[in-house]
Amino acid sequence: MIGKELLEFIERENKRLNEHFHKDDSKKEVALLRLAKLTEEVGEVSDELLKSFYYARKHKLEKGNNLDIEIADVIIVTLLLAKNMNVDIDKALREKIKNIEAREY
Numbered sequence: 001m002i003g004k005e006l007l008e009f010i011e012r013e014n015k016r017l018n019e020h021f022h023k024d025d026s027k028k029e030v031a032l033l034r035l036a037k038l039t040e041e042v043g044e045v046s047d048e049l050l051k052s053f054y055y056a057r058k059h060k061l062e063k064g065n066n067l068d069i070e071i072a073d074v075i076i077v078t079l080l081l082a083k084n085m086n087v088d089i090d091k092a093l094r095e096k097i098k099n100i101e102a103r104e105y
């Protein structure tokens with residue numbers, strides 16, 4: 001479901017982050033730090049959405065729009081959190097998609 005290239009990047013980045021930031025951290029601490037990071041990244045998506053609809057001050061609008069990059073950050077940090085928690089994200093996505101497709105609207 002998720003591309004090999006992305007999963008290999010997550011593997012490398014997880015290792016790099018663990019070596020740089022989490023040498024003495026427990027699994028619980030890493031999970032909570034990644035959740036905090038995810039919250040930060042979701043906030044950045046909000047910021048970009050507000051800018052998309054010109055609902056921001058001029059100096060923010062002048063910085064241009066990075067909605068695509070911020071959405072990518074959310075996906076990457078989510079995958080890093082899943083990796084830390086040993087979530088089989090491929091399997092979870094397949095199950096979730098099946099459930100969503102069975103919904104009636």
Ligand SMILES: [Mg+2]
Nearest residue numbers: 041044070073
């Ligand atoms: Mg970001």
